[in-house]
Amino acid sequence: MKHAHLAAVAAISITAALSANSAQAEDLTLCWAAWDPANALVELSKDFEAQSGHKMSFEFVPWPNFADRMLNELNSGGQLCDLMIGDSQWIGGAAENGWYVKLNDFFDANGIKMDDFIDATVTGYAEWPKNTPNYWALPAFGDVVGWTYRKDWFERPEIQTAFKEKYGRDLAVPKTFAELKDIAEFFQKREIDGKTVYGASIYTERGSEGITMGAMDVLYSFGFKYENPDKPYDMEGYVNGPGAVAGLEYYKALYDCCVAPGTSNTYMSEGIDAFKSGQVALQMNFAFTWPGFETDMDVGRGKTGYFANPAGPDGEQFAQLGGQGISVVAASSKQDAALEYIKWFAQPDVQAKWWSMGGFSCLKAVTLAPDFPQSQPYAQTFLDSMAIVKDFWAEPSYATLLQDAQKRFHDYVVAGQGTSQEALDGLVADWTETFEDEGKL
Amino acid sequence: MTHSPIERVAFATPPAIASRARGLSDRALAWIFVTPTIALLLAINIFPLVWTIRLSLTNYRANRANAELEWVGIRNYTRILTDGDIWLSMQATAHFLIWTIVLQVAIGFALAWLINRKFKGNDLWTTIIVLPMMLSPAVVGNFWTFLYQPQIGLFNYVVSFLTGIDPSSFSMIGDVSLAPWSIVIVDTWMWTPFVMLICLAGLRSIPDYIYEAAAIDRASPWRQFWTITVPMVLPFLMLAVLFRGIENFKMFDMVTLLTGGGPGSTTELTSINLKREAFEKWRTGYSSAYAIILFVTVFGLASIYVKALNKVKQR
Numbered sequence: 001m002k003h004a005h006l007a008a009v010a011a012i013s014i015t016a017a018l019s020a021n022s023a024q025a026e027d028l029t030l031c032w033a034a035w036d037p038a039n040a041l042v043e044l045s046k047d048f049e050a051q052s053g054h055k056m057s058f059e060f061v062p063w064p065n066f067a068d069r070m071l072n073e074l075n076s077g078g079q080l081c082d083l084m085i086g087d088s089q090w091i092g093g094a095a096e097n098g099w100y101v102k103l104n105d106f107f108d109a110n111g112i113k114m115d116d117f118i119d120a121t122v123t124g125y126a127e128w129p130k131n132t133p134n135y136w137a138l139p140a141f142g143d144v145v146g147w148t149y150r151k152d153w154f155e156r157p158e159i160q161t162a163f164k165e166k167y168g169r170d171l172a173v174p175k176t177f178a179e180l181k182d183i184a185e186f187f188q189k190r191e192i193d194g195k196t197v198y199g200a201s202i203y204t205e206r207g208s209e210g211i212t213m214g215a216m217d218v219l220y221s222f223g224f225k226y227e228n229p230d231k232p233y234d235m236e237g238y239v240n241g242p243g244a245v246a247g248l249e250y251y252k253a254l255y256d257c258c259v260a261p262g263t264s265n266t267y268m269s270e271g272i273d274a275f276k277s278g279q280v281a282l283q284m285n286f287a288f289t290w291p292g293f294e295t296d297m298d299v300g301r302g303k304t305g306y307f308a309n310p311a312g313p314d315g316e317q318f319a320q321l322g323g324q325g326i327s328v329v330a331a332s333s334k335q336d337a338a339l340e341y342i343k344w345f346a347q348p349d350v351q352a353k354w355w356s357m358g359g360f361s362c363l364k365a366v367t368l369a370p371d372f373p374q375s376q377p378y379a380q381t382f383l384d385s386m387a388i389v390k391d392f393w394a395e396p397s398y399a400t401l402l403q404d405a406q407k408r409f410h411d412y413v414v415a416g417q418g419t420s421q422e423a424l425d426g427l428v429a430d431w432t433e434t435f436e437d438e439g440k441l
Numbered sequence: 442m443t444h445s446p447i448e449r450v451a452f453a454t455p456p457a458i459a460s461r462a463r464g465l466s467d468r469a470l471a472w473i474f475v476t477p478t479i480a481l482l483l484a485i486n487i488f489p490l491v492w493t494i495r496l497s498l499t500n501y502r503a504n505r506a507n508a509e510l511e512w513v514g515i516r517n518y519t520r521i522l523t524d525g526d527i528w529l530s531m532q533a534t535a536h537f538l539i540w541t542i543v544l545q546v547a548i549g550f551a552l553a554w555l556i557n558r559k560f561k562g563n564d565l566w567t568t569i570i571v572l573p574m575m576l577s578p579a580v581v582g583n584f585w586t587f588l589y590q591p592q593i594g595l596f597n598y599v600v601s602f603l604t605g606i607d608p609s610s611f612s613m614i615g616d617v618s619l620a621p622w623s624i625v626i627v628d629t630w631m632w633t634p635f636v637m638l639i640c641l642a643g644l645r646s647i648p649d650y651i652y653e654a655a656a657i658d659r660a661s662p663w664r665q666f667w668t669i670t671v672p673m674v675l676p677f678l679m680l681a682v683l684f685r686g687i688e689n690f691k692m693f694d695m696v697t698l699l700t701g702g703g704p705g706s707t708t709e710l711t712s713i714n715l716k717r718e719a720f721e722k723w724r725t726g727y728s729s730a731y732a733i734i735l736f737v738t739v740f741g742l743a744s745i746y747v748k749a750l751n752k753v754k755q756r
Contacts, residue, residue, distance in 0.1 A: 096505075
């Protein structure tokens, strides 16, 4: 009897200790890029801290070094990050290398349904293999390449008249890439308010992913496809087909005619600077930049307009997907607390607040709400853009594939070496070699 | 009994320290002292080299450490040696290397020759001239990126002032034909003072009496320059060339910040190219082979050069 009593006391003590442990407050570290949305997330996460008792720490790395730093961290099994908002292209490698925790069981147990999120973001940020119900992340920040324009310049009568005289149509948001180039050419080196302005700011950055994100944004709508839909990894005639060739030629023509001098290596931040400083009429950039323009002293207060990527010559219209999902790092020793954060983050009211703070929610309950298009001047453009997204390869070897594209595009578009056809033929050769090395061809 | 001097020395010498202590020979004691150093050298120099050679024969990717390792033999080496892009990057490196060395040696020597003359403010000028090499390459890269900006950069305005060309009509780091020169200019600006200091040391090591003797022999200043100054400074110059050559062969930071290897791949030096392969594309096996090829190239060239340098020194 005495032994039985002791055993019962011991069992109760162990259970109490374990339950106390599971409810223990943790210090969670969330890793992401250093940009405006990350600052909004810090504010948003204060609610989580108050509710859960966990403390949130953040590790933010500037975009140009983000992939290098974080992929090293994941690959080395480091315990710096408990939660990772990793780029969409990482998902294949992260899944296959066991860097992220698979979330299917957790989603099922907590009633989190992927159908509740914008379809493209689920495919882009969460699934691997693509189009299969294997989830490694919760869509966290929807992003897409779109365009901003100087609405106040477009509305000036003298500029409207000059444009109509030259092109025989009204100066308005371009519906096609051909119209976009006309507008960019029209503004190139035009004097506005005593200052020389330029046509457009587009991505030309060589080092990380810039020019690829920019060129692909155009190429998709001109007919580029990554592979034969019926034969995976068969790229001949798709990556370097006539449409793709024309698309790359268009991108080079846009670069040659209509960018500001010295913008041969520009990406997101340079685009923001060019637009805010009143240097360009049009700007290609990811949607995350838009809230910043609305609050800017120079281009805010109704001076900026937004539009989705225009259509290509055959009416096809696509846009480059950006954005990220939030994942639990497999090497983390605080996975339970990290999952708690994801559960909290997935709630509709948290997502609504996320959107109101400048975070681009992927939850349909937020984005399909009747008042959503009126909630921000760029809200409708965000919806339109998210409906036409395509993403770069998310293969485990995406880094190699991306760097090959960076080289081929920059060599042709910026350095003017070779032809568009040669650049894309070279890209097919590069990608074929990589897939052969991977054993996929 | 008398002893020879050698025997007396032998008797005076105490028995080997090691054999007195724990019966160790001097040789064994020497090994005990040397072994940690050898082990350290093996660990930090030889092992990584051997490991790199091993990796260069595989398809290993550092970002997928758990993937199955496949032996590919010399495939990585043949790919590199037949890859046109890599030869272009070698060409870009050679262009950078040759022009920076030529300009730095010419300007550095000229500056040293001028500074070596006795004039007021000599020390101040020396200090001002050596300032660029005190700066961090990262600072220099960013600093010159601004100077080269077509719209706001001072460099373009100076060129415009001198030539009348519109400053916003050309971009030093955005133009294919100008970009290779843009990095040569910055490196020359930064490192010419280094060559100047070495040359100055050489010039100051020449005793005055040699010039005095030459003057007595009625040798013209030009003759003195070619028969005394140049030969005596030559070993110093060659040393400067060796240092700058090795440094610029592995140039990375300043060029990365300035042009990022662009436009296109115009200024993508081998070190930048290698970094892309190793840490952006994550082709570890391939980049290991690349590193070995570069190592052999530098080692071979440096060995030939050092032999030539020794010959010059012996003259």
